[in-house]
Amino acid sequence: MHVRLFKPSVGQEELDAIADVFDRAWLGLGPKVAAFEQAWAEYVDAPAALGVNSATAALHLAVTALDLPPGSKVLVPSMTFVASALSALYNGLDVVFVDCDPETLQMDLDDLERRITPETRAVVAVHFGGYPVDMPRLMEIAGRRGLKVIEDCAHCAGGRLDGRALGTWGDLGCFSFEEKKCMTTGDGGMLVARDPALVERVRPNRWLGIDKDTWKRQTGYTAEGADDARHWHYEVAEAGYKYNMNDLAAAIGLVQLKKLPAMNARRGALIARYLDGLADMPGVRPLLPYQPDAGHAYWIFGVRVEAGRRDDVIRHLKARDVATSVHYMPLTLHPLFAAHAGATPVAESLWHEMITLPLFPDMTDEQVDYVVDALKEAGAARAPV
Template sequence: MSGVRVRQDFLIFGAPRLPEEAIAAVVETLRSGWLGTGPRVAAFEEAFARYLGAPHAVAVGSCTAALHLALKILGVGPGDEVVTTPLTFAATANVIVHTGARPVFADVDERTGNLDPEAVAAVITPRTRAIIVVHYAGRPCPMDRFRDLAERHGLFLIEDAAHALEAWYRGRKIGTWGDMAAFSFYPTKSLTTGEGGMLATARSEWAERARVLRLHGLSRDAWKRYSEEGAIDYEVVEPGFKYNMTDIQAAMGLAQMSYLERWLERRARLWTLYQEGLRDLPGLILPPEATEGVHARHLYTIRVDPGEAPFDRDRLARWLHQARIGTGIHYKALHLHPFYQQAYGYRRGMFPRAERISDQTLSLPLTAHMEEEDVLYVVEVMRALWRGEAVG
């Protein structure tokens, strides 16, 4: 018999914390008469660019859209190769496929989960056009090394900063190191707009092109056509996408900007409680700190070493679920998925470090929405499971 009392409500993985201002801002927008891309998107972009210290930020419908636009704007297409990590969400590599280029994976640093610059260097060919790094779990990549590598080989450097809004590396915000950077405002992210994303860049012509491409390739967006600013005509200057953000989303995002650091501190406190509560469990590998800079603490990823722990990752996930705790897997490595195997001949054995993480990793709930007792409950359940007790 277990001594743990199973909680009533399910601990949702990635539940966001929304300040009341964000809810009020959405309601105000709904009443304003303008729901589409307009003044609130412009204000959100300005606040976001200021927060990052980036000259330009262009709001879009998702991080996936931002990554796709980045590759399009940099001219990546058929015959090109783009190097990225297999330890990421499908979107990072799928967008490479959508441009007609080939996704080329390189292995990760097993401690940080980030792309290994040496592994990247080893797969660069004359066809390589760009590198997409992912700041895995919020831990900043060694961006000086990636910058050097990109410059040496004449490659574009793109940051998938979906996990890393609050991260820094060597005194500079993550998202300002690459030629372009993409952020996500998906519901599990530290700032959410329901769905949404941002493309950041220092180059004004790239930002301008992104503004055109995000809305069908029109020379003039709807706000410029229908508001008092406006001439109502427009021209299609290239076949763009439907990747714009709405004012409803932007109002929600803008209202969260002033909370980012507060919520990061809160996640840091919860992180420490996990570290203290779990550190002595055999076969459990806890997530490392950032090697350098500021960790955005987006994901708390543990690893279960099946040789040392009393059970494997999948069984742990099932038991935690029975104890009403939601978890996530970040990630099943992309080269193990059928599409990437069938289309490009990837197979198990090619990226052993990413594979070990893929097989052993489990993300425990960590958001600013959580209370300390939520973390203490997860710790209590984990400790009971390690003692061999059934919970749930």
């Protein structure tokens, strides 16, 4: 049996939505993007949303929106994808890495407090794997220490904590709709903010700094009674980026958003089955303290095994045609951040135990059982020879 690691759940509804965009013959930044932005803002109960071409773009613009002074330091967990840290570097700011909690793998808030200095201005809080950071405590720390909070929600679209959507606790929230995430637009992302002014601050930045995008110029020209011969006019006041979402992606997103609760619920059911299968397997334990019924939205399911056995287990699963990965090697171990090596010892130790296993909404119960059986066969509990 072949079991993929990730697989987007798309079908005829998405094809019909794309066909509709083709029929209208407006494929770029247009009315579908505006509709998706409004639908997403309503879904997470945020006052403003901005559709972009990736969560990386959303993170970059989120830091840009804060307009932090030169020399500012931004706290980022080392156990995350590189985009979380690049958001600070893109803005010419300094990254300070925070270690992870050994049980949840989320940023260790005690370690975070120890790393705050007078130059610290912001925190990028990553809901790693979909398990939420302790946002009530983080927001208390941020309020007390004068920090802005950006939530990196690339792993948890649709997730909630204490009934409140993740991405709306902090000042800004950034979501990913990349092919493998909780929902997809092929590639894409969304930025939301509690203060609409923060979104408006960077709206031109997603379109090369242009103050009026092509769709707005077109609708101004075609509106009933419009007779302005200068409908084409626009101005560029600052250097922006080609970060816009397009109508093809947004059309897919509008369909996927309707499916998101069901897809997240299916992942929760699959995780529950995984947990049952692992319950009596010595030497193997879940990667995160998964709570399938807590309203969280999980992107990955993984396990921890003895560090010396991890690669052997991965090889055995590969031989059984089960795809795996490791999320992530801590950022402090990458050449770009070599100066920070050793700064986060818990993350730099634990990642050697981590294996990401298949998880996607169209996965069958039989496939979960097959993966669990393959893990048992791997003898993951055996001590290294």
